C-alpha cells in the first residue's frame with residue numbers, strides 16, 4: 001500500500017511511528033509527507049515525542065526528505081495538495097483537520113491519488129466508516145472519513161451490546177484528554193469552555209461522536225446521547241456508557257458474552273485488571289473494556305466503561321481502513 005500523509009501533527013506522526021516501528025505494517029510505503037510547518041521542526045517533533053517517548057531510530061532531514069533509520073521519505077511544504085503530483089498513491093491520509101469542505105477533501109484526488117481517508121468527521125466525506133460497527137459501508141467510496149477516536153471507541157461497543165440484549169436508549173460520557181484544539185492558557189477557541197486552559201481544569205463540552213454514531217449505526221439513531229469532559233491528561237481517554245437495554249440480561253451473562261465478543265473482535269479488547277489511564281498508552285485497540293467497571297446496575301440497565309488511546313488506537317484504525325481502501329484497487 002502506497003500512502004501519502006497530509007498533515008504531520010499528532011495523528012500524522014503517530015501513523016508514521018506505527019508504520020516504522022510496529023510489526024505487521026511492513027507492506028506500507030509512505031511515499032510523501034506534506035505539512036505547512038518547517039520540515040526540520042517536524043523531524044524534531046517526530047524524533048522526540050512527549051507522549052510516546054524518543055523514536056528508537058535516528059531521524060534527520062535535508063529539507064526535501066525525512067530520513068528515518070534507512071528509510072527516506074520525500075517531504076513537501078505545500079498548503080494546497082493540488083499543487084503536488086500524487087499519481088500512484090493508493091490513499092492520502094488527510095490528517096490536517098481542515099478537510100471539512102469538498103473543495104479541500106477532493107484535493108488529493110485532483111492531485112492523482114486513488115482515494116482519501118480523512119482523520120476526523122467531515123461533511124465532505126462520501127461515507128463515514130468505523131471498523132467493528134459499519135465495515136461494509138466502505139464500498140467503493142473514494143473520500144472516506146474514519147470518524148473520530150471516540151466514535152471508534154463507542155460504536156463497536158454499542159454494536160456488541162445491541163446484539164447481546166438490544167438497546168432502548170444509552171448515554172455516553174467521554175472523559176477525554178486534552179488535544180491541540182484546546183489552548184495552554186485561556187484563549188478564544190469556538191465554545192467558551194474549550195477556550196479555557198486545557199491542562200488546568202476539567203472542561204465539560206460536546207463530542208462529535210453523538211451525531212457520528214447516528215451515522216454509522218443508523219438503526220440506533222436518536223437513541224444515543226453523549227457529552228464530553230476534557231481532562232488535564234495528555235494521553236488516553238475513557239468512555240463511560242450507561243445503557244437501558246431492550247431485554248433483561250444478568251451480570252454474569254453480560255460479562256461472559258461481552259468478553260466473548262471482544263475475543264472475536266479485531267478492534268475491541270478487555271481487561272480484568274484495575275488499570276489507570278497511563279497503563280493504556282499505545283494500546284492499538286479502539287476500546288479496551290474495563291471488566292471491574294462494567295456490569296448491570298439494575299433491571300435492564302448497564303454501565304460499561306472502557307479505555308482508548310485516542311491517538312494510538314485511532315491511528316491504527318487509519319492504517320487498517322486505508323489498507324481496505326487500497327485492497328480495492330483502482331475504482
Ligand SMILES: NC(=O)c1ccc[n+]([C@@H]2O[C@H](COP(=O)([O-])OP(=O)(O)OC[C@H]3O[C@@H](n4cnc5c(N)ncnc54)[C@H](O)[C@@H]3O)[C@@H](O)[C@H]2O)c1
Nearest residue numbers: 007008009010011035036079095096097119120149180310
Ligand atoms: N489528536 C487526537 O487525539 C485525534 C484523534 C482522532 C482524530 N483526530 C483528528 O485528526 C485531525 C488532526 O488532529 P491532530 O491532533 O493530529 O492535529 P495537529 O494540530 O497536531 O496536526 C495538524 C497538522 O496539520 C498541519 N496542517 C494544517 N493545515 C495544513 C495544510 N493546509 N496542509 C498541510 N498541512 C497542514 C499542521 O501544521 C499540523 O502539523 C483533526 O481533525 C482531529 O480532530 C485527532
